[in-house]
Each structure stands twice: as structure tokens, then as C-alpha cells.
Amino acid sequence: MDVLVTPTPKLQGELQALSSKNYTTRYLLVAALAEGTSTIYYPAHSEDSDAMRRCIRDLGAVIEEDDEKITITGFGRNPKDVKELDVGNAGAVLRFLMAIAALAPDVTFINRYPESLGKRPHDDLIDALGQIGVDVTHNDGKLPITIRGGAAKGGKIQVSGNVSSQFLSALLFLTPLLEDDSEIEVLHDLKSKVVVGQTLEVLTQAGIVIEASDDLMHYKVAGRQKYEAKKYVVQGDYPGSAAVLAAAAVTQSDVTLHRLEENSKQGERAIIDVLRMMEVPLTHEIGIVRVQGNGKLKAVEFDGDKATDAVLAMVAAAVFAEGTSRFYDVENLRYKECDRITDYLNELRKAGANVEERQSEIIVHGRPEGVEGGVEINAHYDHRVIMALTVVGLRAKQPLRIRDAHHVAKSYPIFFDHLKALGANVEWIE
Ligand SMILES: O=C(O)C1=C[C@@H](OP(=O)(O)O)[C@@H](O)[C@H](O)C1
Ligand SMILES: C=C(OP(=O)(O)O)C(=O)O
Structure with a gap:
């Protein structure tokens, strides 16, 4: 039209x-990664936030929604064994869930927007996931992408921040749930650095502890942490x-x-x-x-x-x-x-x-x-x-x-x- x-x-x-799209996608995700029931007030309604809703439901989150709020009972560190995920055209949703897919046996992210998201590069995240033992099959760094997790344990990770901050955010959501402690070093420049502040804010609200350097280029993340079920209000x-x-x-x-x-x-x-x-x-x-x-x-x-x-x-x-x-x-x-x-x-x-x-x-x-x-x-x-x-x-x-x-x-x-x-x-x- x-x-x-x-x-x-x-x-x-x-x-x-x-309502904020970036806070909504983050709150939906941390609620899904918790084991109890979280409530998010005034979540955004848009294709991107709907993509996150759809995918976390496919991964096993139980969702109920009315006009004011959404309640989510999460799957913690045990997502359902789902074969395919459709993130629509949502870059942040794709990147965050590529990391979370490391907790699942075998997930393929399909390519529904070949002329838009289908052209965007994900190499830096693919490379970083490879460093912690995640096997990724991809089309020259682009969709469709298959993640075979299971073996991911944590450890030292270097990730480039040259293209997108979403790769770093994705790793910050994943690493607290891994068996081993992690250390993340951002290489080159970190673009859209301010958005990482939103990621850290939401992680803290969800009860996750991360030690971040002042310049946001180095992180220490203890493994075996638990996301807490909480109440969130979207600005x-x-x-x-x-x-x-x-x-x-x-x-x-x-x-x-x-x-x-x-x-x-x-x-x-x-x-x-x-x-x-x-x-x-x-x-x-x-x-x-x-x-x-x-x-x-x-x-x-x-x-x-x-x-x-x-x-x-x-x-x-x-x-x-x-x-x-x-x-x-x-x-x-x-x-x-x-x-x-x-x-x-x-x-x-x-x-x-x-x-x-x-x-x-x-x-x-x-x-x-x-x-x-x-x-x-x-x-x-x-x-x-x-x-x-x-x-x-x-x-x-x-x-x-x-x-x-x-x-x-x-x-x-x-x-x-x-x-x-x-x-x-x-x-x-x-
Ligand atoms: O983390 C996020 O939610 C986002 C990060 C930014 O992307 P880049 O880090 O790729 O610039 C921003 O442009 C995008 O709309 C949402
Ligand atoms: C770039 C944007 O989103 P994403 O990277 O999540 O597709 C945006 O909302 O402008």
C-alpha cells in the first residue's frame, strides 16, 4: 500500500x-529467559516486537496478553527444540535470538525479507559464537542461518563492534546462562554504543550481574546465572x-x-x-x-x-x-x-x-x-x-x-x- x-x-x-521497540524486545527476551512469570506493562505492538513475541513463544515461552500488559512464563536456559524461527525483518530480534539459539540443538532462521534483512551481515556474531563452540551454517554471513548450539560453554570471546552493537548485546544476553564464566572484549570501534546501555539496564533489572568497563569495551560475565521473573514498564x-x-x-x-x-x-x-x-x-x-x-x-x-x-x-x-x-x-x-x-x-x-x-x-x-x-x-x-x-x-x-x-x-x-x-x-x- x-x-x-x-x-x-x-x-x-x-x-x-x-512504546519503545528496543525496550519491548529486550523485556520480552529477558522474561523468556527467566523461569517464573514476568509481566510487561505497555509493550510495543509492531512487526518487530511481534516477531520477538512469536519467536519466544515458538521457543517455549507461555504468553498471555491484554490491552495493558503481557505476562510471560519463561523457558529459562531450556528453550524448546524448534526447527525454524521467523524473525520477519527485525535485525535486533534475529541477532539476539541467534545467540540464544546456542542453548538449543538446531535452529534455522529463515529468510523472509531477501531484499532487506536478507542483505544484512552477521559475520561478526557468527565468528564470536564460533569462539565458544557454536556451530553456525550460513549464506556468506547472511540468512538463512542455522545454529547448532548444545556445546556452548562460555569463555573468552572477541567481537567486532564495527558494524552493529546488536552482536555484543546478543552475547550479553546469552553468556550469563552458560556453564563457564565469560570475558567479552569488543574489537575495533563500538557503533551505536548507547544502545548497549539499554541492554545493560535491562539485564540489571532482570537480576543479571555483569561487570562492564567504563568504555563498554570489556565485560566479565559469571556463568550459571538465573534471569529473575520481574515486572517491567516500557517507556x-x-x-x-x-x-x-x-x-x-x-x-x-x-x-x-x-x-x-x-x-x-x-x-x-x-x-x-x-x-x-x-x-x-x-x-x-x-x-x-x-x-x-x-x-x-x-x-x-x-x-x-x-x-x-x-x-x-x-x-x-x-x-x-x-x-x-x-x-x-x-x-x-x-x-x-x-x-x-x-x-x-x-x-x-x-x-x-x-x-x-x-x-x-x-x-x-x-x-x-x-x-x-x-x-x-x-x-x-x-x-x-x-x-x-x-x-x-x-x-x-x-x-x-x-x-x-x-x-x-x-x-x-x-x-x-x-x-x-x-x-x-x-x-x-x-
Ligand atoms: O539493540 C537494538 O535494539 C538496536 C540497536 C541499533 O542497531 P545497531 O547497533 O546495528 O546500530 C538500532 O539501530 C536498532 O534499531 C536497534
Ligand atoms: C535498524 C532498526 O532495527 P533493526 O536493526 O532491529 O532491524 C531500526 O529500528 O531502525
């Missing part, structure tokens, strides 16, 4: 931010909200978003600082963000690795800023649902933006006068490309037709409902 985004000068209203989602806030920033607006904690460990919280640096009028108090956009934005320079999943929304805002913006240290955007540098900038150019790419940088020459629009956008299976191009479409001169915009459901199924509620001219079309 496509979405037609028609220029919209004004946005107004109040919304509850959706609001900054990456998805970043797109709504960017939409408010590029229009004449008065938009309020609730449930966005000031002291959240989500790096994408930086959307607030970046919009402030761009001189967008906003306030952020007691979890409530209010943007009163006047359509005027100033260019910005920002280390995008600190807020990986909000960079596309920030770039969309910069398209209309006065001056040249630069988002640096963003190379790992190339290994996401699509190449979020080359593919994304191609779509922005089609819409009329003036953008340049470097291997690890996005440069935006702002056009405060607006962009032309009037074209069809290829979504590249990427929810964040869809949301960012929607922001651009609101301030284009002609409508943008975003092809296959239903992929927004990977993280934010009600994104267009939310924008509509604020007065945006967005319509689903066949």
Missing part, C-alpha cells in the same frame, strides 16, 4: 508516544517520536508528545537537543515535549552515532534549514533495512533536497524555501525512510507518493494515524 503525502502547512494536537519510544517531532519542526505547529522521559537511556533522546540547536521552539518537562514550530530551522552538525535511529528524521528536518548541516560518524546506517545513506539520499534528491554523501557522513544543503516534491518514493522496505520522507512531503510544493508505505509497521504501525490526528494530509492509496 502507498501513502500520498500532500503539503500541510500546520500541525496541531497532543499524542501519547508509542515511550524516541526513535519513532523523532519523526513526529521533526514533522512539527518543519511546519507551523503546536504539537505535544507525552511519555518521553528526559533521563531515558535511549540515545535518540538527542532529537530534542538537535532540534534545540536548530533553534526550533520547544520545551521538555516531566516527560512531555511541546514543539511550537515556526517553520524556521538553522543548520546543525551532529555525531549521528549517538542517536542512530533518529538520524533520518534529523536529516529530514535539516532539508529545510538555513545553511549546511552535517551528520557524521553514521557509516553503520549503511547496514540497516536498506543503505540509509545512499538509498535514503537518492529518495531525498528525487523529492528535491540538496544532499551529499560521504562514506560515513550525510551533508544537507538546506532549502528553507521548500522542495519540489511531485514524485514517487521507493520505501526500500525501510520504516525510517518512510517516516523521514513523510516529513519532507509535508513541506514539499507537490505531493509525494510513498510506495509500499505499509513497511512503516516494522516499528510504528499507527504513524500515519498519529500524523492525521495532528492534521497532516496523509492518505493510504491502493
